[in-house]
Amino acid sequence: MSEHPQARPIKGVHHTAFRCRDAAQTIWFYRDVLGLVDPTGVVLEEVTGTGENDPYMHVFFQMKNGEYIAFFDAPGSADPDWFARKESFDMHYAFEVASEEDLLAMQARIQSFGVTALGPVDHHDFVRSIYMYDPNGIQIELTYRLPDHDKVLGAAAATFDQLLADWQARTREEKVAKFGAEAIDRRARRPAQV
Template sequence: MTAAAATSAPSLTRIHHVAYRCNDAAETVEWYARVLGMTFTTAFAEDTVPSTGEDDPYMHVFLDCGGGNVLAFFELPGQPPMGRDPNTPAWVQHLAFEVPDEAALLAAKAHIETQGIDVLGPTFHGVFRSIYFFDPNGHRIELACNIGTDDQYAELRRVAPLMLDEWSRTKRAPRHAEWLHRDPDA
């Protein structure tokens, strides 16, 4: 028996937290509380990185997003300024949060716009609608509400392997779920 055969994949229960970099920890905490209603729960600050032993002072802040989800940020004053991957479009890397329904999505859009923040959307994605905006660190944020039916989600699960296989062969958008692109409200 090989070592790989004697082990099994871990039993994950949820995402503990997702961490991103920020320019200013205090500004980031204030923004996420004011704009998205998150609760600041924890801060860790060290001069030495526990996992590597490097001398690299940091502030690590944690925000409760609801539902057991935690978003965290690192302020790293000893590192070069934040940048973006110049080869990845700004719309690709983003944080997406769920709101209960379309009314909540529209109310969130109105609230965010009153904060002086530009908001794109709502955008139709077949089984959900979304709005998009940027935080003060340049991270793209998405708020989404699910609008699909159980049958639609089941169909998406059924065609997912077929679509991935076709994409892997052709690098062109498969049309196994063409119905996703028809907005009933358009």
């Protein structure tokens, strides 16, 4: 018998949250440019859970599948450097559209607001995407699934354990030099017993 309680199924994503420079500017981009529904939100004076005094607005945009993308407008604790454009590998958010026609229509819409939307870019025969940056330096991807999407990812899943093992062997030395063996070998630690 495992020492860990049985995992319960995770239903999906409720929200993904990011810091924003300004709520009104962020609402313009996500509501007006991308066409998400009118946001909702709350203003709180303290950080929930810590009680730290840091007034903030928490803004939520709901998508058609019920999931949200959310933002924190907390100028008191904001670091201006955080809003520099992030590299795609560091952070990006990918929204899904239904078809190539929708992707191209959205690209034209986005560009009509003066926002650059690069692409479309093909990704290994499973998705095609366009890319832009939001006002907070976050790369935004709009993507749609190509006909072989499930086949490509299914084939990758069948060999993923070996692919991971090979990748770990190939990159371990570089990672140890950069991050240290302790950081690479460490697994999440259990919290101290209360």
